Amino acid sequence: MISGRKPIIGVMGGSQCDGEIYELARQVGRLIAERGAVLLCGGRGGVMEGTAKGAREAGGLTIGIMPGGNVSESPPNPYIDIPIFTGLGDARNAINVKTADVVIAVSGGYGTLSEIALALKNDTPVVGLKTWGFHREGFPKSPLFVEADSPKGAVERAFGFIRR
Amino acid sequence: MISGRKPIIGVMGGSQCDGEIYELARQVGRLIAERGAVLLCGGRGGVMEGTAKGAREAGGLTIGIMPGGNVSESPPNPYIDIPIFTGLGDARNAINVKTADVVIAVSGGYGTLSEIALALKNDTPVVGLKTWGFHREGFPKSPLFVEADSPKGAVERAFGFIRR
Amino acid sequence: MISGRKPIIGVMGGSQCDGEIYELARQVGRLIAERGAVLLCGGRGGVMEGTAKGAREAGGLTIGIMPGGNVSESPPNPYIDIPIFTGLGDARNAINVKTADVVIAVSGGYGTLSEIALALKNDTPVVGLKTWGFHREGFPKSPLFVEADSPKGAVERAFGFIRR
Amino acid sequence: MISGRKPIIGVMGGSQCDGEIYELARQVGRLIAERGAVLLCGGRGGVMEGTAKGAREAGGLTIGIMPGGNVSESPPNPYIDIPIFTGLGDARNAINVKTADVVIAVSGGYGTLSEIALALKNDTPVVGLKTWGFHREGFPKSPLFVEADSPKGAVERAFGFIRR
Numbered sequence: 001m002i003s004g005r006k007p008i009i010g011v012m013g014g015s016q017c018d019g020e021i022y023e024l025a026r027q028v029g030r031l032i033a034e035r036g037a038v039l040l041c042g043g044r045g046g047v048m049e050g051t052a053k054g055a056r057e058a059g060g061l062t063i064g065i066m067p068g069g070n071v072s073e074s075p076p077n078p079y080i081d082i083p084i085f086t087g088l089g090d091a092r093n094a095i096n097v098k099t100a101d102v103v104i105a106v107s108g109g110y111g112t113l114s115e116i117a118l119a120l121k122n123d124t125p126v127v128g129l130k131t132w133g134f135h136r137e138g139f140p141k142s143p144l145f146v147e148a149d150s151p152k153g154a155v156e157r158a159f160g161f162i163r164r
Numbered sequence: 165m166i167s168g169r170k171p172i173i174g175v176m177g178g179s180q181c182d183g184e185i186y187e188l189a190r191q192v193g194r195l196i197a198e199r200g201a202v203l204l205c206g207g208r209g210g211v212m213e214g215t216a217k218g219a220r221e222a223g224g225l226t227i228g229i230m231p232g233g234n235v236s237e238s239p240p241n242p243y244i245d246i247p248i249f250t251g252l253g254d255a256r257n258a259i260n261v262k263t264a265d266v267v268i269a270v271s272g273g274y275g276t277l278s279e280i281a282l283a284l285k286n287d288t289p290v291v292g293l294k295t296w297g298f299h300r301e302g303f304p305k306s307p308l309f310v311e312a313d314s315p316k317g318a319v320e321r322a323f324g325f326i327r328r
Numbered sequence: 329m330i331s332g333r334k335p336i337i338g339v340m341g342g343s344q345c346d347g348e349i350y351e352l353a354r355q356v357g358r359l360i361a362e363r364g365a366v367l368l369c370g371g372r373g374g375v376m377e378g379t380a381k382g383a384r385e386a387g388g389l390t391i392g393i394m395p396g397g398n399v400s401e402s403p404p405n406p407y408i409d410i411p412i413f414t415g416l417g418d419a420r421n422a423i424n425v426k427t428a429d430v431v432i433a434v435s436g437g438y439g440t441l442s443e444i445a446l447a448l449k450n451d452t453p454v455v456g457l458k459t460w461g462f463h464r465e466g467f468p469k470s471p472l473f474v475e476a477d478s479p480k481g482a483v484e485r486a487f488g489f490i491r492r
Numbered sequence: 493m494i495s496g497r498k499p500i501i502g503v504m505g506g507s508q509c510d511g512e513i514y515e516l517a518r519q520v521g522r523l524i525a526e527r528g529a530v531l532l533c534g535g536r537g538g539v540m541e542g543t544a545k546g547a548r549e550a551g552g553l554t555i556g557i558m559p560g561g562n563v564s565e566s567p568p569n570p571y572i573d574i575p576i577f578t579g580l581g582d583a584r585n586a587i588n589v590k591t592a593d594v595v596i597a598v599s600g601g602y603g604t605l606s607e608i609a610l611a612l613k614n615d616t617p618v619v620g621l622k623t624w625g626f627h628r629e630g631f632p633k634s635p636l637f638v639e640a641d642s643p644k645g646a647v648e649r650a651f652g653f654i655r656r
Contacts, residue, residue, distance in 0.1 A: 110449035115440035278609035
């Protein structure tokens with residue numbers, strides 16, 4: 001995190017999800033905004049929409065790193081204040097995890113798994129909530145990946161990384 | 165521009181510039197913020213710093229699309245509220261012109277020329293202020309590129325494109 | 329795969345590895361070249377070097393998708409015929425898996441895990457050799473990810489995907 | 493250029509062009525291949541197709557840096573041996589000019605102008621053939637941009653930069 005700036009917390013997850021996961025994402029977004037951080041996400045539907053909605057409800061600022069190059073290629077969800085149009089497709093995942101001070105991964109598919117991996121490669125801490133597990137024989141477990149079992153626990157742990 | 169969102173105006177120019185150009189960039193930034201738009205720039209020194217400083221002085225929000233992947237690779241200038249770390253080097257220029265609703269080019273070097281060209285390729289209007297001229301025999305002049313001779317004229321023309 | 333063109337097989341793995349993994353990567357590269365495919369890798373050391381060396385030894389063509397923007401930022405290993413300098417850092421991982429008709433992941437760290445995930449997101453088949461396992465509750469196992477226990481088995485399975 | 497490897501010469505130009513420009517591009521491609529260099533282009537139609545066709549006719553190897561992420565998004569022209577699918581849209585222009593040892597720009601639109609500018613920013617020499625002129629008051633003319641009036645002259649000058 002850069003001193004003097006608001007922390008930026010990234011919430012990653014699938015562009016489609018069921019109602020329970022959407023609600024978890026919304027709560028995560030709300031708690032992030034209530035604690036004064038900027039919310040960054042992929043700007044699309046599903047988890048990205050739920051979390052942006054929650055942040056907006058709590059008066060927070062929301063950034064969407066869009067895969068497409070303009071509004072018609074990538075319509076941002078209605079809760080994105082600042083859509084950043086990259087035109088990079090999946091390669092924009094690298095931007096998400098480099099820009100966020102910490103990432104919260106909520107459920108998600110292969111895109112989310114790639115973001116968890118890229119975050120850890122870039123030394124960006126990750127908090128997992130109902131998301132992927134992964135292991136490779138002989139590869140040490142990273143202290144930058146922790147798991148939580150509730151939105152409150154996830155945001156608590158995310159801010160824990162920032163305070164260090 | 166997306167209806168219901170604040171317009172985003174990009175200001176492009178060199179990372180090094182003399183005091184006169186810095187002052188022009190600062191005035192451009194101030195006028196952009198005074199008229200309620202978000203300022204987007206490349207987040208570094210020179211024109212990018214001058215224009216972010218001006219926007220900050222007028223209470224505006226400033227976004228920096230950084231070439232590097234973190235604070236040590238690309239330290240944002242002190243007037244950037246939201247640094248987006250891309251790790252893409254020059255390829256980030258494409259993001260600048262896709263995200264901005266309109267671009268104001270102030271002086272600048274080859275990076276700025278590439279941004280003017282990419283903007284026009286993406287149908288993003290460009291206002292030039294003491295910047296590049298360019299022509300190709302047989303290629304029609306674009307109505308999306310206009311020139312101004314003062315910060316006030318440049319910002320006036322930029323908002324003219326947005327109102328359309 | 330595009331009909332009439334040689335298949336392109338990507339081999340992904342860490343830029344540092346022990347001698348045993350290096351040797352596995354070399355055998356994978358040799359078998360790929362012997363069967364007439366082009367080898368694509370990240371162009372650096374470790375697994376990327378071993379596999380390019382093997383392909384070169386068998387007279388194959390080797391492509392390196394480099395993270396840096398030029399030779400000094402990203403010196404290609406000595407067995408790369410065509411270095412593609414991207415300047416994109418980790419975002420270049422997306423190019424690797426979109427360009428390869430099939431990917432063989434050999435051991436590897438978080439970068440490799442991100443490539444496995446991005447490959448599957450893009451419907452590029454992946455053969456794992458002493459590499460990551462991953463799972464998410466409720467997420468179905470992909471038929472495009474299979475594991476092998478030898479270089480020969482890995483290349484066999486990779487070409488199996490191509491013949492489909 | 494990297495010693496011991498074949499030089500890579502990039503030919504940039506529009507995806508649509510008239511027959512005269514197509515023929516110029518074809519001759520440029522043929523001369524590049526005849527002199528033993530690898531041809532790199534954007535992989536699409538127009539100038540990119542003409543130049544790849546010429547190189548193929550002379551037995552050369554052709555690389556296409558595609559904007560799309562797969563064959564359906566970006567079908568390579570029929571003369572591309574190795575299509576690199578980036579999924580980056582215009583941001584792939586930066587790859588073209590970083591990978592090529594020297595660039596020949598043939599006519600072209602704003603995309604080509606952006607490539608000329610990015611090449612010069614990255615100290616990649618550019619030879620222009622019926623392409624853009626550009627100037628900025630107070631900005632010195634680069635010795636890395638020269639113009640030619642025939643395919644033969646253009647390729648001659650391109651190899652002149654490589655021999656240095």
